Amino acid sequence: xxxxxxxxxxxxxxxxxxxxxxxxxxxxxxxxxxxxxxxxxxxxxxxxxxxxxxxxxxxxxxxxxxxxxxxxxxxxxxxxxxxxxxxxxxxxxxxxxxxxxxxxxxxxxxxxxxxxxxxxxxxxxxxxxxxxxxxxxxxxxxxxxxxxxxxxxxxxxxxxxxxxxxxxxxxxxxxxxxxxxxxxxxxxxxxxxxxxxxxxxxxxxxxxxxxxxxxxxxxxxxxxxxxxxxxxxxxxxxxxxxxxxxxxxxxxxxxxxxxxxxxxx
Amino acid sequence: xxxxxxxxxxxxxxxxxxxxxxxxxxxxxxxxxxxxxxxxxxxxxxxxxxxxxxxxxxxxxxxxxxxxxxxxxxxxxxxxxxxxxxxxxxxxxxxxxxxxxxxxxxxxxxxxxxxxxxxxxxxxxxxxxxxxxxxxxxxxxxxxxxxxxxxxxxxxxxxxxxxxxxxxxxxxxxxxxxxxxxxxxxxxxxxxxxxxxxxxxxxxxxxxxxxxxxxxxxxxxxxxxxxxxxxxxxxxxxxxxxxxxxxxxxxxxxxxxxxxxxxxxxxxxxxxxxxxxxxxxxxxxxxxxxxxxxxxxxxxxxxxxxxxxxxxxxxxxxxxxxxxxxxxxx
Numbered sequence: 009x010x011x012x013x014x015x016x017x018x019x020x021x022x023x024x025x026x027x028x029x030x031x032x033x034x035x036x037x038x039x040x041x042x043x044x045x046x047x048x049x050x051x052x053x054x055x056x057x058x059x060x061x062x063x064x065x066x067x068x069x070x071x072x073x074x075x076x077x078x079x080x081x082x083x084x085x086x087x088x089x090x091x092x093x094x095x096x097x098x099x100x101x102x103x104x105x106x107x108x109x110x111x112x113x114x115x116x117x118x119x120x121x122x123x124x125x126x127x128x129x130x131x132x133x134x135x136x137x138x139x140x141x142x143x144x145x146x147x148x149x150x151x152x153x154x155x156x157x158x159x160x161x162x163x164x165x166x167x168x169x170x171x172x173x174x175x176x177x178x179x180x181x182x183x184x185x186x187x188x189x190x191x192x193x194x195x196x197x198x199x200x201x202x203x204x205x206x207x208x209x210x211x212x213x214x215x216x217x218x219x220x221x222x223x224x225x226x227x228x229x230x231x232x233x234x235x236x237x238x239x240x241x242x243x244x245x246x247x248x249x250x251x252x253x254x255x256x257x258x259x260x261x262x263x264x265x266x267x268x269x270x271x272x273x
Numbered sequence: 274x275x276x277x278x279x280x281x282x283x284x285x286x287x288x289x290x291x292x293x294x295x296x297x298x299x300x301x302x303x304x305x306x307x308x309x310x311x312x313x314x315x316x317x318x319x320x321x322x323x324x325x326x327x328x329x330x331x332x333x334x335x336x337x338x339x340x341x342x343x344x345x346x347x348x349x350x351x352x353x354x355x356x357x358x359x360x361x362x363x364x365x366x367x368x369x370x371x372x373x374x375x376x377x378x379x380x381x382x383x384x385x386x387x388x389x390x391x392x393x394x395x396x397x398x399x400x401x402x403x404x405x406x407x408x409x410x411x412x413x414x415x416x417x418x419x420x421x422x423x424x425x426x427x428x429x430x431x432x433x434x435x436x437x438x439x440x441x442x443x444x445x446x447x448x449x450x451x452x453x454x455x456x457x458x459x460x461x462x463x464x465x466x467x468x469x470x471x472x473x474x475x476x477x478x479x480x481x482x483x484x485x486x487x488x489x490x491x492x493x494x495x496x497x498x499x500x501x502x503x504x505x506x507x508x509x510x511x512x513x514x515x516x517x518x519x520x521x522x523x524x525x526x527x528x529x530x531x532x533x534x535x536x537x538x539x540x541x542x543x544x545x546x547x548x549x550x551x552x553x554x555x556x557x558x559x560x561x562x563x564x565x566x567x568x569x570x571x572x573x574x575x576x577x578x579x580x581x582x583x584x585x586x587x588x589x590x591x592x593x594x595x596x597x598x599x600x601x602x603x
Contacts, residue, residue: 009306054339057517235334236569240299242345243334252327
């Protein structure tokens, strides 16, 4: 883990509330793995006080890209930061996706993203495509067509992309988890499949149920407000089959069958 | 000019007065990548209890203006887990380790936990956490409970406690507890005080009379924050502990009040995030300071503050930190 002052190369609005942030952080770029995150001090003062965790979206030799949506005061302030300025960044943090264990070494990856969940999954798809020559099958869900993002980037990596929108403005009308269910019901051989998912909690819960129903292993990346991001404050916990675990330290990626959803709101 | 930064807390001699606050530094290992841990004056552990504790239902924290609320509920691996997994790592750092202890089962459990720590010479001191607002407090159950209207949220689910009275909210209870623990150990005893009282100095006096070697203050201020969209509390336990720069003026005032009332060394804390905020606490009467919430924002905050204190003393031609303590000009 490193704490660095990273120069902003670009902080560009890509859609209505979506921003693409590119920073120069060679140490972190050299270590970051898909599913890990960075904890960013978005201002140089007390507003806001705490850092903001953002998933790693893309990595090149010296640079790290993050994709974020403006949802509150922290991301609002971050969106105002300009190229040439510096951000205090800690990372890479947490445990990312597990694609190296014997179970998953011959897999057919199924990526399921909801909203901003595309951000870390693109990094995973990139990694799988380049290091393992795996072409992922990608399901992306969004509220509406205009909020869909990264579709082209996934396709450029050779991934097949399936889309669901809540209002039906593009692709399947309805939840991405329902689209996934339809697909799995229609597919005969699922033995090699592994699901990797990131998105809102209700979607991850649905994906976990699908994983159990179809007996396909799933790894899910949880998002949570964090205070320290390094496992010290015990704030960002989730109930698992072996007690509370820290999303920032043992997570953010968990095996879906570990999570105790009954106690989730 | 050589600047003397050493301070004494009971039998403990610290190389410098910059410590961390319990619960904000884990068991130190979490911070090893970010700062030279051996430069700290002392490390105070996250509070341990005799038995492991799962902690409170999430969400456990939320951000507030210039601060944050937390209700972790003392999640910890228990005394045995601490001794086996955490203490060996802490020991290697080479700075005094102060173990924060709390009890779920009254005075006897406090005494038992402290007695078991007697056998470990690497435990330099004990901080009695009698001021955590986030656990059910059995010790004070004989005191009149805080009763009143049962709000709809209070019936909602488990994390709403029936008894939030803290030992450190009652001078008698504080005296009894410290007195019993004092009999059980020769190690330096630090009593951590709650700001959720009418007069903190009378609680500090009770700790002094009962044989505490020092007091640390302040623990968090009880607070609440509500999500107006969902109409739910932002922290599941509804009431939580406020920390961060928002509470600093309260903390400085309390240190000043306690400094005038007792002779024991004070470890001052509450919203310290930089050199100037640390200096306020020395001037108000602290012998040492604790950096808390700032560790979450900048994991190396302690080191910058330590450097800053050194430069301040040098610049003002003060050769001993002791000369700063209680130096407020009124």
